[in-house]
Amino acid sequence: MSRRVMITGLGVISGLGLNTSAFWDALTAGRSAIKPFNLFMDDVKISVAATVPDFDPGNYFSADELSLLDRYSQLAVIAARAAADDAGLVYGEEIFTSAATIIGSGCGGKHTDEATYDQLYKQQRSRVHPLTIPKGMPSAAASMVSLHLGIKGPAFGLTSACASGSHAIIQGMAMIQSGIIDVALVGAADAPFTYGLLKSWDALRVVSNDTCRPFCKDRSGMVLGEGAGMLVLESEEHAKARGARVYAEITGCGMTSDAGHITRPDVTGMGNAMKNALHHAGIAPENVDYINAHGTATQANDIAETQAIHQVFGDHAQSIAISSTKSMHAHALGASSAMELVATALAIRHGIIPPTANFTICDEKCDLNYVPNEACKQEINIAMSNSFAFGGLNAVIILKKYP
Amino acid sequence: MILDKVAEIIVKIAHCNFDDVRPETELIALGIDSLKAITMLFELEEAFDISIPNEIIPSITTVNDILDKLDNSRQIKT
Numbered sequence: 001m002s003r004r005v006m007i008t009g010l011g012v013i014s015g016l017g018l019n020t021s022a023f024w025d026a027l028t029a030g031r032s033a034i035k036p037f038n039l040f041m042d043d044v045k046i047s048v049a050a051t052v053p054d055f056d057p058g059n060y061f062s063a064d065e066l067s068l069l070d071r072y073s074q075l076a077v078i079a080a081r082a083a084a085d086d087a088g089l090v091y092g093e094e095i096f097t098s099a100a101t102i103i104g105s106g107c108g109g110k111h112t113d114e115a116t117y118d119q120l121y122k123q124q125r126s127r128v129h130p131l132t133i134p135k136g137m138p139s140a141a142a143s144m145v146s147l148h149l150g151i152k153g154p155a156f157g158l159t160s161a162c163a164s165g166s167h168a169i170i171q172g173m174a175m176i177q178s179g180i181i182d183v184a185l186v187g188a189a190d191a192p193f194t195y196g197l198l199k200s201w202d203a204l205r206v207v208s209n210d211t212c213r214p215f216c217k218d219r220s221g222m223v224l225g226e227g228a229g230m231l232v233l234e235s236e237e238h239a240k241a242r243g244a245r246v247y248a249e250i251t252g253c254g255m256t257s258d259a260g261h262i263t264r265p266d267v268t269g270m271g272n273a274m275k276n277a278l279h280h281a282g283i284a285p286e287n288v289d290y291i292n293a294h295g296t297a298t299q300a301n302d303i304a305e306t307q308a309i310h311q312v313f314g315d316h317a318q319s320i321a322i323s324s325t326k327s328m329h330a331h332a333l334g335a336s337s338a339m340e341l342v343a344t345a346l347a348i349r350h351g352i353i354p355p356t357a358n359f360t361i362c363d364e365k366c367d368l369n370y371v372p373n374e375a376c377k378q379e380i381n382i383a384m385s386n387s388f389a390f391g392g393l394n395a396v397i398i399l400k401k402y403p
Numbered sequence: 404m405i406l407d408k409v410a411e412i413i414v415k416i417a418h419c420n421f422d423d424v425r426p427e428t429e430l431i432a433l434g435i436d437s438l439k440a441i442t443m444l445f446e447l448e449e450a451f452d453i454s455i456p457n458e459i460i461p462s463i464t465t466v467n468d469i470l471d472k473l474d475n476s477r478q479i480k481t
Contacts (some may be wrong), residue, residue, distance in 0.1 A: 045457075080474065202446060204441065205457050220457075261436075264437060
């Protein structure tokens with residue numbers, strides 16, 4: 001029988017603020033971080049975004065440290081420190097040094113990459129900074145979290161577009177369940193506001209210049225965000241032994257690949273991921289109280305996700321509270337899925353369901369309860385967090401109230 | 404001729420027959436799904452040096468719709 005896995009620490013830095021308290025306060029108030037964005041003036045069509053406010057890296061790192069930290073790594077380390085502190089883990093303790101570090105990211109060290117290409121191709125410089133590789137490599141955040149927190153167990157980066165955070169969390173869960181480790185620091189970070197990435201998102205034509213209105217008739221696409229979400233996972237035995245506070249239990253996961261279209265979501269793939277998660281958790285569909293939806297507010301995702309929920313839950317679908325917190329923290333790519341699991345754990349802990357903000361009227365094809373605009377007090381025993389990424393990579397996590 | 408240039412682009416993306424691209428043809432019938440559509444729009448923007456805003460994309464469902472948008476643009480290079 002596999003070991004039970006608990007969430008004992010949470011850390012977020014996002015468009016909603018520099019810490020988890022600011023994140024949760026904004027979520028429960030239904031307050032969106034999406035604001036006008038003009039970093040690249042008129043050359044980029046994207047005009048709204050959720051950037052981390054009032055963020056000065058110098059407040060967290062020395063100049064020497066910053067020479068090795070891409071922006072996405074900075075956000076990862078800050079959130080990881082917050083999660084570790086929240087869990088009451090002490091730096092240097094043996095159990096902490098043997099923990100795992102698994103950090104997902106959708107786009108990795110793009111700030112470093114693009115600055116380098118600008119130097120070479122645009123400025124025609126003949127050399128680049130010697131630390132470009134370790135700073136910008138896709139595993140940089142995992143290395144930096146491990147380095148800054150002194151975590152010496154299994155450590156690696158992981159990528160699956162928007163599901164990167166969920167997959168990192170699931171990997172940590174699986175390693176604890178199997179007994180490889182007792183503690184894991186897992187999550188994801190993304191900092192996508194670079195010129196090249198924004199021009200690329202412009203070209204894909206799925207980003208709104210209004211705001212993020214998941215499941216609404218007048219939705220016009222997703223809105224980009226940045227940030228990091230990190231969680232401390234522990235075996236039940238280890239958490240009990242040190243008297244750790246438990247936010248929730250991770251009780252199951254479901255992962256599928258659509259093996260179909262590179263961008264268009266697949267109802268079957270989504271539905272199978274949810275069914276697999278329920279089966280893995282040993283939970284009947286009618287016991288799910290809350291779904292934190294992928295809910296990107298694109299035309300395709302919201303309808304497909306609604307259809308998938310209908311297929312999996314049948315009549316019970318109408319009884320489930322469903323919200324997309326991307327309406328508030330926006331779509332921080334791989335980091336979103338980790339932020340959303342933090343939000344789901346907090347929802348269980350506090351018995352409050354964050355709303356789908358910016359809500360106007362439902363799309364006719366989206367006919368479920370999306371908790372429009374105002375948070376809802378409700379005891380949550382079982383919650384599901386959905387992540388359905390580009391490339392058809394689906395990851396669903398189920399949390400259960402503990403004890 | 405603009406129709407020929409548009410047809411060349413559509414054939415390149417959809418791998419359909421050149422003769423199947425007629426003004427009244429629906430894009431979906433040529434196999435242009437959402438991903439091929441945004442690729443087609445990119446190629447049209449590059450070829451004709453125009454900008455096609457996101458807001459009008461839902462109204463582009465036939466080859467004629469593309470030709471109309473090109474006619475309305477002041478920046479066509481033939």
